[in-house]
Amino acid sequence: MQADLVVIGAGPAGMAAAATATEAGLSVVILDEQARAGGQIYRDVTRSAARRGDILGQDYSAGLPLAAGLEQPSITHVTRATVWQIAPDGAVAYSVDGRGAIVHGRRVLLATGALERPMPVPGWTLPGVMTAGAGQILIKESGVVAGRAVLAGSGPLLYLIAAQMVRAGTPPLALVETQSRRDTVAALRHLGGALRGWRYLVKGLSMLAEIRRAGVPRYTAASDIAVAGTDRAEALSFVAGGKRHRIACETVFLHHGVVPNMQAARSLDIPHRWNAAQACFVPETDPWGRTEIPNVFIAGDGAGIGGAKAAEQAGRLAALEAARDLDRISADARDRAAAPVRAALRGELAVRPFLDRAYPPYAAALQPADATVVCRCEEVTAGDIRGYAALGCKGPNQTKAFGRPGMGPCQGRYCGLTVVSILAAETGQGMDETGYYRVRPPLKPVTLGELAAMEETPAEDPAVMAADGR
Amino acid sequence: MKTASPFLEIDADAARVTVRLDGADLSLPAGANLAAALLAAGVPVFRHTPVSGAPRGPFCMMGACFDCLVEVDGVTRQACLLTVEEGLEIVRAGPATAESADAS
Numbered sequence: 001m002q003a004d005l006v007v008i009g010a011g012p013a014g015m016a017a018a019a020t021a022t023e024a025g026l027s028v029v030i031l032d033e034q035a036r037a038g039g040q041i042y043r044d045v046t047r048s049a050a051r052r053g054d055i056l057g058q059d060y061s062a063g064l065p066l067a068a069g070l071e072q073p074s075i076t077h078v079t080r081a082t083v084w085q086i087a088p089d090g091a092v093a094y095s096v097d098g099r100g101a102i103v104h105g106r107r108v109l110l111a112t113g114a115l116e117r118p119m120p121v122p123g124w125t126l127p128g129v130m131t132a133g134a135g136q137i138l139i140k141e142s143g144v145v146a147g148r149a150v151l152a153g154s155g156p157l158l159y160l161i162a163a164q165m166v167r168a169g170t171p172p173l174a175l176v177e178t179q180s181r182r183d184t185v186a187a188l189r190h191l192g193g194a195l196r197g198w199r200y201l202v203k204g205l206s207m208l209a210e211i212r213r214a215g216v217p218r219y220t221a222a223s224d225i226a227v228a229g230t231d232r233a234e235a236l237s238f239v240a241g242g243k244r245h246r247i248a249c250e251t252v253f254l255h256h257g258v259v260p261n262m263q264a265a266r267s268l269d270i271p272h273r274w275n276a277a278q279a280c281f282v283p284e285t286d287p288w289g290r291t292e293i294p295n296v297f298i299a300g301d302g303a304g305i306g307g308a309k310a311a312e313q314a315g316r317l318a319a320l321e322a323a324r325d326l327d328r329i330s331a332d333a334r335d336r337a338a339a340p341v342r343a344a345l346r347g348e349l350a351v352r353p354f355l356d357r358a359y360p361p362y363a364a365a366l367q368p369a370d371a372t373v374v375c376r377c378e379e380v381t382a383g384d385i386r387g388y389a390a391l392g393c394k395g396p397n398q399t400k401a402f403g404r405p406g407m408g409p410c411q412g413r414y415c416g417l418t419v420v421s422i423l424a425a426e427t428g429q430g431m432d433e434t435g436y437y438r439v440r441p442p443l444k445p446v447t448l449g450e451l452a453a454m455e456e457t458p459a460e461d462p463a464v465m466a467a468d469g470r
Numbered sequence: 471m472k473t474a475s476p477f478l479e480i481d482a483d484a485a486r487v488t489v490r491l492d493g494a495d496l497s498l499p500a501g502a503n504l505a506a507a508l509l510a511a512g513v514p515v516f517r518h519t520p521v522s523g524a525p526r527g528p529f530c531m532m533g534a535c536f537d538c539l540v541e542v543d544g545v546t547r548q549a550c551l552l553t554v555e556e557g558l559e560i561v562r563a564g565p566a567t568a569e570s571a572d573a574s
């Protein structure tokens with residue numbers, strides 16, 4: 001299969017890019033792991049907006065026109081496609097239901113979005129502990145809502161899921177937030193931007209009012225957060241207002257921000273830089289989303305966290321530049337079409353500095369206690385990582401010589417940032433100096449059968465199931 | 471097999487089909503996300519880790535964490551990326567058999 005533009009990910013950035021590219025005359029193949037378009041923010045929107053739009057809210061239903069935009073003859077939407085290798089020349093290898101295939105894109109857009117920032121607290125590996133994003137996905141896709149849940153961490157997403165749970169008739173037992181009054185005061189410095197993004201503020205306040213009216217207890221400046229339980233989550237304990245609290249529950253939803261999903265870009269060795277304000281690594285891209293690999297673009301939260309509306313605009317910009325690059329539109333036409341898109345993007349991003357400062361990550365989860373597991377797959381603790389550092393380990397790839405962090409099936413997706421933070425703190429190096437896991441294909445485990453089903457076998461050793469630090 | 475679930479279904483109107491979980495019949499909504507359906511049916515533990523035998527259940531629901539790995543019709547797969555179909559044979563890795571179910 002061939003296409004002018006191969007888009008990886010059918011979230012807001014990918015969907016908008018596909019539609020814009022098609023308008024400019026490009027043929028598009030969009031690969032996505034889910035059965036239906038939407039990404040995580042608009043997960044299953046084509047089915048669920050009608051059924052649960054009242055619970056999920058208008059911002060969710062805003063994904064409908066984007067999903068509808070994929071219904072065009074020049075867009076091939078491959079669903080249930082797991083991408084496991086991307087070559088710099090535009091060959092993208094993927095599997096659907098255990099059958100491997102390759103699509104060649106003259107240009108490739110990585111629109112793989114965000115992951116929840118890992119929030120390693122004691123007990124976070126227990127069944128019943130999930131990311132807040134997972135809690136939302138359960139509501140969106142499946143209409144499944146947690147009956148006795150506590151939400152813990154920081155950020156507007158916690159308010160959104162709390163409000164949605166209230167509307168579903170099962171309010172959370174408590175909202176345990178880690179940000180403090182000092183963070184709010186510090187954020188006021190960015191009030192100008194926040195006022196330009198006033199719609200987000202109004203929404204946040206109205207969600208908070210909804211949560212308060214439902215009588216959901218709310219704690220702030222919480223510390224010492226831990227999940228108790230033996231075989232599953234039984235309670236959340238924490239300190240707030242100088243007192244220790246223990247709330248019995250069956251489900252804990254954790255969240256302290258989202259970070260770019262770097263796996264695809266890292267596998268291509270695209271350079272990343274530490275962004276201190278967002279406390280995450282961000283790939284280096286130009287204002288069109290172009291990377292240092294001429295054929296490869298990145299748009300949306302994967303290029304830096306901006307949220308769904310910003311991702312949509314960034315996807316359009318990347319598509320316009322891809323069309324210009326392939327001589328379908330002139331630079332003038334590109335710039336004319338891009339001007340309103342850039343203005344909209346600026347508007348969406350205006351509120352970010354305020355939000356980033358008002359809802360910083362939970363500090364104790366960035367430098368977890370020694371006994372806390374940081375690598376969920378291989379069950380490596382924070383203390384183990386500190387031990388490696390004491391033995392002279394300076395970077396995350398070196399840790400693999402000492403233990404197996406990052407070598408399990410998730411390939412470091414939920415431990416990478418923690419491991420780097422711990423090493424940086426121990427060695428006194430910066431985050432950029434400390435670096436990140438070298439990610440190698442396959443990006444997801446792939447079997448020999450999947451390779452055998454393909455006509456063109458990629459050169460990588462199929463037995464390598466994880467990023468292996470070569 | 472069905473136990474009290476910490477999860478509620480908002481619109482439980484889908485036709486139900488029978489799957490087998492560790493050899494026992496379980497009725498789940500047809501076409502539902504398999505991980506979500508198992509959680510709603512009161513199944514919190516999906517596997518035990520190969521390293522320490524600790525119990526695990528779905529964590530991310532978006533195919534990234536691999537904590538929802540179960541064996542479906544003989545192949546180890548992420549339950550959160552699968553759909554409920556009549557007759558699925560689902561086997562969970564117990565503490566003792568954890569090694570054999572390790573995806574690698």
Ligand code: FES
Pocket residue numbers: 505527528529530531532533534535536537538539548549550551
């Ligand atoms: S729950 Fe994380 S991969 Fe399925």
